[in-house]
Amino acid sequence: MEPSKKNKPAPIVIIGIAAVVIAIISYFVLLAFFPDLFQSLPTGEAQPVTN
Secondary structure, rough: OOOOOOOOHHHHHHHHHHHHHHHHHHHHHHHHHHOOOOOOOOOOOOOOOOO
């Protein structure tokens, strides 16, 4: 029997997934060391309309 050829993802896919994982981990590390760093980001809460 011949060894089966495995369907391996392209290197760009592996790099992309690794970049997303590293970004998420670095976000949580920054959040652990600097908890006030992301407090000024908008959270999408509803604001009253002023004219």
